[in-house]
Amino acid sequence: MGALTVIPVELGRRRADSALFLYLTDIGVELEIAYRLWVILGGPEPVVVDTGPPLDEAHRRGITDVRDIDSGLLQLGIRATDVRTVVLTHLHWDHAANASRFPNATFLAQRLEIDFFADHLREHPSMNRFFSHQAMLAELIATGRVRAVHGDQQLFAGVRTIKVGGHTPGSQMLVVDGSEGTLVITGDAIPLHRNYTDSIPSGIVVNTLEAIAALHRVRTLDAARLFTGHDLEPSLALARATHEQPPQAGGDHVEPH
Numbered sequence: 001m002g003a004l005t006v007i008p009v010e011l012g013r014r015r016a017d018s019a020l021f022l023y024l025t026d027i028g029v030e031l032e033i034a035y036r037l038w039v040i041l042g043g044p045e046p047v048v049v050d051t052g053p054p055l056d057e058a059h060r061r062g063i064t065d066v067r068d069i070d071s072g073l074l075q076l077g078i079r080a081t082d083v084r085t086v087v088l089t090h091l092h093w094d095h096a097a098n099a100s101r102f103p104n105a106t107f108l109a110q111r112l113e114i115d116f117f118a119d120h121l122r123e124h125p126s127m128n129r130f131f132s133h134q135a136m137l138a139e140l141i142a143t144g145r146v147r148a149v150h151g152d153q154q155l156f157a158g159v160r161t162i163k164v165g166g167h168t169p170g171s172q173m174l175v176v177d178g179s180e181g182t183l184v185i186t187g188d189a190i191p192l193h194r195n196y197t198d199s200i201p202s203g204i205v206v207n208t209l210e211a212i213a214a215l216h217r218v219r220t221l222d223a224a225r226l227f228t229g230h231d232l233e234p235s236l237a238l239a240r241a242t243h244e245q246p247p248q249a250g251g252d253h254v255e256p257h
Ligand SMILES: [Zn+2]
Pocket: 090, 092, 095, 167, 188
């Protein structure tokens, strides 16, 4: 415990309207964003978080600096075909639609997210625009390759998930016991550092109140570092001054579960 590391792997960049990430903020002002997956190292085997965007969809949507998943993972000495566990923060195209590149993996997603994927309301263009490779994902779900996680759960030693919703019905964040303290992979519940620092909900939401609650929730975690979904800077170090208790020398929190 306490020895896990989170490695972000960038797979592309794009210019996009700020309001897509910062709720009704700076409408018409473009910013540059990054697309990534994350790898948790230090456990018995690497755990991949999200899949990044598939190449064809990345090109279709005008992503620049596109990098294939294999080259990104090989840099860490990992072959996608060897990965056995992929946790999906949610099922949007840029986080889950590259799942076919992990032919031997089991995927973990929130029950609500899986149910939403199958719901006819997801097929409405206003929702479906954020998905791609739907047939592939449906097949993975139908064949049991996507396992349901129910709410907040310990997934592995030192890795737990918290379900926050907001951005999608079953959006989840991963809380990792790292050597520098608690690390949080926020997915698109907190897509940019500014969402956290200025307390602005995600710009794409199915439930704005849940998106606001997600911002509050992450503040209760006493995290040392956030790995946000799309910021150009892959992580945000936090000053851990929110609690009175002094830092525990060499210690990590062990959360009851
Ligand atoms: Zn998303």
